[in-house]
Amino acid sequence: MDEVQQLRAENKQLKRENQELREKLTAAEAQIKQLIELLGQNSHNSSWPSSRDKGRQKPKPKSLRPQTERKAGGQEGHEGHTLEFNPKPDFIESHRPAQCGHCQAPLPEEIAASKVAKRQVFELPPLRYVTIEHQAETIICPCCGEATTGEFPVDVSNPVQYGSQVKRLSVYLRNEQFIPYERERQMLADLFELPISTGTLQNFLETAAENVKPATEAIKEAVKKAEVGHADETGFYINGKRAWLHTVSTPELTY
Template identity: 30%
Template structure:
């Protein structure tokens, strides 16, 4: 009976293994080592993934972590019983409509009067003291205001020195006015647009072209302009007896 030998977990007859050429044995050895190494790496990755899953599912309710570490979606939505009501507005529900602007805020008011009766076709006369009001809101075409400053240079007739005019103190050196700076700050700060999105919005909506570097410089300019107010607000909060914040997490849709 032929003796069996174990080669990387596989039993084969010893006679077959002895007959195997040396080059094939070397190849099998290398492949076996690579398989063993791959199995070890796979086991390590599985352990890492398991650890990450545990971290993701860890909340203040199943661990000693503070509530502030809970993800926003940690609370599951309460199951809601399906209603028997039909979709849409319900009987007795107070309707909501768009509020009309005051007449004083309208740029123009157009009067439309019927000329003939819709029933018999007779000519209509008279005045309606309470006409139905319909308003259309539109945004005017947006075109940037571009002001060119020309700094002339003149030669002194006495000494020959060339002197060029300087920009007035209220003219921005970067070439963008305060409204442009404020708009860049609002788009990137309040609305959390990326630098590239701010660049696209300024070009597509307002017709103002600027490179990505300029967007970042204008953001810093706005930040420096309000640094004093931010510092005052920070000091006020730090010195307040009650701040009104805690570590309780909440879903944004509920707050």
């Protein structure tokens, strides 16, 4: 009799353990399924931004245009786009012959050209920074004998400094073109022979941020009052670390 009771107790224990194992197996299978789905997610089949596709095999882009028998490239009869003559050139370089190409007689400057052939070149000016020296003059009044000194421009506050055009270009390269400080420093040195440090470039950006703060605050308040706003979260990497950019916008404004 004791043996039967022992077997019943063992059977009951085994049933309980079996049920627990079944529950754990079901939970594990659900977790595995979820992990497999996460591994297969990308910006095309989920709400993930495209920046999270890093390291994943991206599908080759497929053209939505229907197949035709036309060859790639410019089509026959297509109107091309070429550079047009500028009616007001900034500079004119004259190329005048010094002697006759037939008898080698000299051609004096007094002889006017019978015809002029023209060609234009769109060129960049010499890319080098210039130094502008501001001088505040002191003048003695001939009437009262007192001295009056002229005033420097408001933005010229130091003995030696960088000008507003340098600051504008720096902020543009950083904010609009996303060029890192070190590459921006090298670019200014290579193109303009301008000596500048990355710390100074960062100061330019911080000053610009302070200057536009009233405008950004006004945009923020306008977006908050909008009836409908669009919120977006975009992930990106800074020095290999995950970061997030959050924006709220309307059809006209973005904060």
